Amino acid sequence: MDFNLSETHLLFQQMVRDFAENEVKPIAHEIDEEERFPIETVEKMRKCGFFGINVPKQYGGAGGDQLLYTIAVEELAKVCGTTSIMLSAHTSLGMAPILEFGTEEQKMRYLPRMTTGEWLGGFGLTEAAAGTDAAGQQTVAIFDETTNEWIINGSKLFITNAGQAHIYIIFAMTDKSKGTKGITAFIIEADRKGFSVGPKEKKMGIRGSATAELIMQNVRIPAENLLGKEGMGFKVAMMTLDGGRIGVAAQALGLASGALESTIDYVKGRKQFGRSIAQFQNTQFQLADMHTKVEAARLLLYRASMRKQAKLPYSTDAAMAKLFASEISMEVTTKAVQLYGGYGYSREYPVERMMRDAKITEIYEGTSEVQRMVISGAILR
Amino acid sequence: MDITVLVKQVPNTAEIRIDPVKNTLIRDGVPSIINPDDKAGLEEALKLKDQFGATITVVSMGPPQAQLALREALAMGADRAILVSDRKFGGADTLATSTTLVAALKQLKSDLIIAGRQAIDGDTAQVGPQVAEMLDIPQVSYVQKLHYDGKQTLQIQRLVEDGYYELEVDFPCLITVLAEANKPRYMHIHNLVDVFSREIEIWDFERIKPDVNQIGLTGSPTKVKKSYTKGVKQSGKIVEAANAEEAAEAIVTKLQELFMI
């Protein structure tokens, strides 16, 4: 058993850290204030090969492992939640289902341009009436035998990378009578006729992230855009979300870890009653708790990543990592704001943004309640 | 085009601190990096490769740990990496270092050799010109801008105190590049992922056979007599002013005392 990162992982961590520090951090505040998607960062990330970290080389990826990808999301989230989820949604939700369930032809058609970042990926499962209960899908797909096409109608809510992505994995009912067994997954390109993107959501956190509704009005796609098999959509969605939870857990961990690091710097410099606030026992104990929780979350997350890499069952591990990381992320960032005092509440300092960004990690890609259902389901079986 | 880039692994001197009690350098935990000027030199080589195609060989002299700097260079896009390393090379001053590097460089075909202007640990700026001298090729140092005509000639801006020189030089030649010349690219993730399975060639004494009298500690004309950290000087008066008015007054008084105003 080895808890140390390999030399490859360490060098990679250093590279992403440099990138995050020099390219992402300087605009993190600005894109949050302006609620602007950081398109310039996407360009810079493309040049470094960020968009296919854990995709095999034959599809244009780097051929790296799951843990490298986890580290990338974590390091980006340390300085900017928006940037981290852009990469996570693209990789875990956009590309992973194609890689997992796609035909060889589909993989060759989409992945080489997704791994370069030319085409970003997105994922549409949630609807107005179908959040945690995915079976309530209102989006429907009907097969037109005359043209060999599927016709899709419906809309998807709170979609990350909406309007920025070119490839969306969309779930629709192909047989309502079968409940979740009647859901099918499709690959929809953004330039299909009848496909449109709603206005950008106004959010509490990750405000630079492009979150919007996807609207499909008689969108016709050829039969070869069906992903997996008819009726297999629910399985595609659930397996994809298992992987997505690793991405969100990495985001949550990164936010907590970034807030902790910046708080440590702050308390060393800030003086009250004639000494630095780092010298007060309350500060010391708070930081000790924060650090311990961050490290515990990291262990859970890295283990889930390595189990996924080893093709071992990891669904429960991912759920635990996501549950724990997102909840300690909220806790640690909130404490960071408290330790910063009045400055922590000011938008001039980064910790309040991190606190707002952390909240979503308890909600999307399965709320904390859903994670508890998954975990308890596994241990009570 | 064959380009050879000389790189040095250095401690990040910005993070070096002095132990206030022992008055010695604290070198533990100081990260090692590719020397910034050298990294800019590698970036110039990579730009030429992007534009015209080239084979880039990075050469470093140092202990086995310096392999990490070479791996970083490979991950940035270099094609081949050579570490010139042997206990016999240790303790070398710049002239002995240059002599050793030249023994290695003579076994490589290079149209263009690129080095950084100077290393942040030694700050001497000597190895580039000395290597050029021993290889009997022209040099241009302090390069801030480079243009290659695609054939045989480089147009170069060489920085000087009050502006720059525009110069032209044909291959083969050696240039030394300033960190300000460009912004080096990041390692490419596709290269990085399996960079630790790439070969780093270790060239030892037997491989390059330099003149044993001109290398290492014994072959170095200069010797370090002593080294020391600077003791803290006696500080002058410190005024903790109650307000800005008082602070300004203290300064004005001092300036008047010394007839500065």
Place this chain on the structure above:
Amino acid sequence: MNIDEYKGIMVFAEQRDGVLQSVGLELIGEAHRLAKNLNEKVTAILIGANVSHLVKEITLYGADRVIVVNDEILKHYDTEAYTQAVTTIVNKYKPEIFLIGATTLGRDLAPRLSGRLRTGLTADCTELSIDEESRELWSTRPTFGGNLLATIVCPEHRPQMSSVRPGVMAKLAKNEAHQSEIIEELITFDRTKMKVRFIKKVVDTTKKIDITDARVLVAGGRGVGKDGIEMLQNLANVLHGEVAGTRALVEEGLIDGTRQVGQTGKTVRPDLYIATGISGAIQHVIGMENAQLKIAINTDKSAPIFQVSDLGVVANFHEVAPILLKKIQEIQS
């Protein structure tokens, strides 16, 4: 090599575009101090095209002998041409010590010379002395970002070469009566080896100001920030000085890189150096510690800058500066 054949100190008197550079005169001053201990003479070498009119100045600053090389090929600095000229002179006159300014020219030429002469070169020295026992030159230079000082010797090779940072050594007082021996040397150049073609020189007017020449410097650091730059300039104006700063200000694009003081910038020794919002990292201090009068303004009482200052004021620059400016103006009028 019979090192006993090598006698005296030779100083490279750099001229750029027909203008004598101050560092050469500083080195003549330092060479005199060293030569006294050796009981030897100081020779300056001046090379260029039609530069004989500069000999007088070199003489008045104390050279015992001036060797001049005039040749059209030396009009613009060329590494190979200069190397050939200096190598010829050194081999003929055999100095035991050779000093050169650590300018962009000196730092290009000196290592090439050391390679050709196969002798030791110590770069960017800030202190020189003669060991009385061995008659060796002890050259001290900062390394590791200024954190460490190393004293370097070159016991078995001659000349002992050192390059010296401009602004570190002191010139002798100009002596209008001083005389020196003047020798014109004619060099036969091997032009086949000169492969770098000079196209043109571009003078960047924004770089013209040389802070090492300024008698007063008002310097800023991170604590000054964007809104403080104008105030720095105003203070510099009333004190007839120039604005300088730390690497942080250069990186933020607030001042030009040529105005940077410190390890990676310039070494200055003005009469007055006012450091504002500068914490005093060793990398900066190394460039300004030789200033005559050092005044520091910083909000942090424990800032290391106070340890090297003659007067330290614990205060906020932004609050103090306008009042200080007004007071100085009042006194001056």
